[in-house]
Amino acid sequence: MRFQYVLSEITTGLRRNLTMTIALVIVVAISIAMLGAGLLIRSQADTTKGYWYDRIEISVFMCNEFSTGAGCADGAVTDAQRDTIRQTLESHPEVDEVFYENQEQAFERFSEQFDDSDIGGIITPDQLPESFRVALRDPEEYDGVVSAVSGLPGVQEVTDQRQLLEPLFRTLDGFQLVAFAITVIQIIAAVLLIGNTIRLAAFNRRRETGIMRLVGASNFYIQLPFILEAAIAGLLGSVLGVIALFVGVELIVGRFIAPNLQFTSWVDSADVWAATPWLLVAGVLFSMLASFITLRRYLRV
Amino acid sequence: MILFDNVSKLYPTQNQAALDSLSLEIEKGEFVFLVGPSGSGKSTFLRLTLREEKPTAGRIRVAGKDLHRLSNWKVPHLRRRIGTVFQDFRLLPNKTVFENIAFALQVIGKPRRQINRDVPAVLELVGLDGKEDRLPDQLSGGEQQRVAVARAFVNRPLILLADEPTGNLDPATSVGIMKLLDRINRTGTTVVMATHDQSIVDQMRKRVIELEHGKLVRDQSRGVYGYTR
Ligand SMILES: Nc1ncnc2c1ncn2[C@@H]1O[C@H](COP(=O)(O)OP(=O)(O)O)[C@@H](O)[C@H]1O
Ligand SMILES: [Mg+2]
Numbered sequence: 001m002r003f004q005y006v007l008s009e010i011t012t013g014l015r016r017n018l019t020m021t022i023a024l025v026i027v028v029a030i031s032i033a034m035l036g037a038g039l040l041i042r043s044q045a046d047t048t049k050g051y052w053y054d055r056i057e058i059s060v061f062m063c064n065e066f067s068t069g070a071g072c073a074d075g076a077v078t079d080a081q082r083d084t085i086r087q088t089l090e091s092h093p094e095v096d097e098v099f100y101e102n103q104e105q106a107f108e109r110f111s112e113q114f115d116d117s118d119i120g121g122i123i124t125p126d127q128l129p130e131s132f133r134v135a136l137r138d139p140e141e142y143d144g145v146v147s148a149v150s151g152l153p154g155v156q157e158v159t160d161q162r163q164l165l166e167p168l169f170r171t172l173d174g175f176q177l178v179a180f181a182i183t184v185i186q187i188i189a190a191v192l193l194i195g196n197t198i199r200l201a202a203f204n205r206r207r208e209t210g211i212m213r214l215v216g217a218s219n220f221y222i223q224l225p226f227i228l229e230a231a232i233a234g235l236l237g238s239v240l241g242v243i244a245l246f247v248g249v250e251l252i253v254g255r256f257i258a259p260n261l262q263f264t265s266w267v268d269s270a271d272v273w274a275a276t277p278w279l280l281v282a283g284v285l286f287s288m289l290a291s292f293i294t295l296r297r298y299l300r301v
Numbered sequence: 302m303i304l305f306d307n308v309s310k311l312y313p314t315q316n317q318a319a320l321d322s323l324s325l326e327i328e329k330g331e332f333v334f335l336v337g338p339s340g341s342g343k344s345t346f347l348r349l350t351l352r353e354e355k356p357t358a359g360r361i362r363v364a365g366k367d368l369h370r371l372s373n374w375k376v377p378h379l380r381r382r383i384g385t386v387f388q389d390f391r392l393l394p395n396k397t398v399f400e401n402i403a404f405a406l407q408v409i410g411k412p413r414r415q416i417n418r419d420v421p422a423v424l425e426l427v428g429l430d431g432k433e434d435r436l437p438d439q440l441s442g443g444e445q446q447r448v449a450v451a452r453a454f455v456n457r458p459l460i461l462l463a464d465e466p467t468g469n470l471d472p473a474t475s476v477g478i479m480k481l482l483d484r485i486n487r488t489g490t491t492v493v494m495a496t497h498d499q500s501i502v503d504q505m506r507k508r509v510i511e512l513e514h515g516k517l518v519r520d521q522s523r524g525v526y527g528y529t530r
Contacts, residue, residue: 005407005408207391207393208393210391211391211393211404211405212408213377213380214351214380214385214391215380215381215405215408215409215452215456216377216378216379216380216381216382216383216409217377217408217409218374218377218409219374219377221408221409221410222408
C-alpha cells in the first residue's frame with residue numbers, strides 16, 4: 001500500500017510538472033558534464049605532472065682539478081669527500097636512488113650529445129666533473145636534498161631540473177584551480193536551481209501537502225515523493241551528462257588532441273568509465289540533498 | 302481533553318493580541334460552541350489546539366500532551382488524534398469521495414485492509430454510501446462537507462475541531478451537518494465548533510464559549526448565541 005501510494009505520487013508528480021522535470025534533468029545533465037570535465041582536467045594535469053616528475057632528478061657535480069669556487073679550495077674531490085657526499089645523499093629521507101657517474105662516463109654522455117660538433121675533440125674526460133644523479137621520493141621536496149649537500153667540501157654545484165619545469169607545473173596548477181572553481185560554481189548553481197524547481201513542485205501541490213499535515217502525515221511521508229522525484233530526475237540528468245562527457249572526450253581528446261600532442265598521455269574513455277559511478281552518485285545525491293533542504297524550509301509542520 | 306492556561310497569542314505582524322490570557326478547560330466528550338465576532342480569535346484557538354501555531358505565552362494541554370514540550374516530529378501523532386473540518390471543505394478535486402477519505406489513511410501509513418474496511422463504514426455513517434465514486438464537483442455543498450467530516454472522523458479521533466463548518470451552507474443543509482456532528486459527539490468524541498450561526502447555537506443548547514478581542518467574555522453550559530437576542 002505504502003509503496004504503491006508513493007509510486008503513484010511520484011509518477012503523477014513528474015507528469016504534472018513535466019516542463020519543470022525536463023528543466024531539472026537538463027540542469028543536472030549540464031552540471032554533471034561540467035563536473036566530469038573538471039575531474040578529467042584534474043586527472044589530466046596529474047598525469048602530465050607525473051609524466052614529468054618521473055624525469056626529474058638532482059645532479060650533484062663534484063670538483064675536478066680545474067674547479068674554482070668555495071667547495072673546491074682543496075682541488076679535485078678526494079675519496080673521503082666523495083664518500084661523505086654519497087652517505088649524506090643515501091641517508092637522506094627524501095632520496096629514492098643515487099647513481100654515480102665518473103669522469104669517463106660523463107665524457108661518453110657528453111660526446112653522444114655533441115656527436116656532430118667539434119667540441120668533442122677539444123674536451124678531455126679530466127675536464128668534466130664526476131657527479132651523483134639523485135632520484136627523489138617526492139619530486140616536490142627537492143629543497144632539503146639540495147641544501148643538505150650544497151655546502152659540503154668537494155661539491156662544485158647542485159642543479160635540479162625542477163627549476164626548469166616550474167613554469168609548466170604552475171600552468172598545470174592554474175588549470176586545476178580554474179577547473180575546480182568552475183565545478184564549485186556549477187554545483188552551487190545546480191543546487192539552487194534544483195531547490196527552486198522543488199519549491200515550485202511543492203507550491204503546486206500545497207493543497208495535498210496541507211491536507212497531509214492536517215491529518216497527521218509525518219514529515220518524512222510528505223517529503224518522500226518530492227525527494228524521490230528529485231532523485232529520479234537527478235539520475236536521468238546524470239546519465240545524460242555522462243553520455244555527453246563520453247562524446248566530448250572521444251571527439252575533442254581522442255580525435256583531435258591526443259593524435260597531435262604526444263608529450264604526455266591523455267585522458268580517454270577509460271577515465272570517464274572510472275568517473276561514471278561517482279558522477280551518477282553525485283547527481284542523485286545533490287538532487288536529493290537540494291530538495292531535502294528546500295522542503296525543510298517550505299514544508300514545515 | 303483541551304486545557305488552555307493563561308494563553309496569549311500575538312502574531313508577529315499584529316500589535317493586538319489574537320488571544321489574550323485565555324484560560325479554559327474542555328472535558329472529554331463535551332460539545333462546545335466557540336462564538337464571537339469575526340477576528341475575535343476563534344480560528345486562532347483551533348490552530349493553537351492543532352499546534353499549527355505556538356502560543357506567545359501560557360500553557361496548552363491537548364489529549365494529555367503538553368504542547369509546549371511536544372517536539373516537532375511528534376506533532377503528526379498529535380494530529381492523528383484530532384479531526385478537522387473547515388468552511389471550505391478542503392477536498393482534493395481530482396480524487397473521488399472514496400479516494401479523498403482513503404488519502405487521509407494512506408498518508409499515515411494505514412494498510413489497505415483497514416482502508417477498505419473503514420472508508421465504507423464512515424461513508425455510511427455520514428450518509429454518503431453509494432456516492433463513493435463521485436468527484437467533489439459532482440456533489441452538493443452539504444455532501445462535500447459530509448465527505449470532509451468523514452475524512453476527519455475516519456481515524457476515530459479523540460477530538461473533532463470544526464471551523465465554521467456551516468459557513469458556506471444553507472440553513473436546511475446546516476441542520477443536517479449539525480445532526481452529524483452531534484452523532485459523532487455521542488460516540489464519545491469531543492467536538493469544538495467555531496461558528497457565527499446564531500440559530501444553530503440556539504437550537505443545540507450546548508456549552509457556549511464567547512470570545513471578544515481574544516478575551517473570554519462568556520462560558521455558559523447549555524447556552525444561546527448572545528444575551529441580547
Ligand atoms: N496568520 C496570521 N497572521 C497575522 N495575524 C493573524 C493571522 N491569523 C489571524 N490573525 C489576526 O488575529 C486576530 C484573530 O483572528 P482569527 O483567530 O482568525 O479570528 P476569527 O477566527 O474569530 O475570525 C485577527 O485580528 C486577525 O487579523
Ligand atoms: Mg476564523
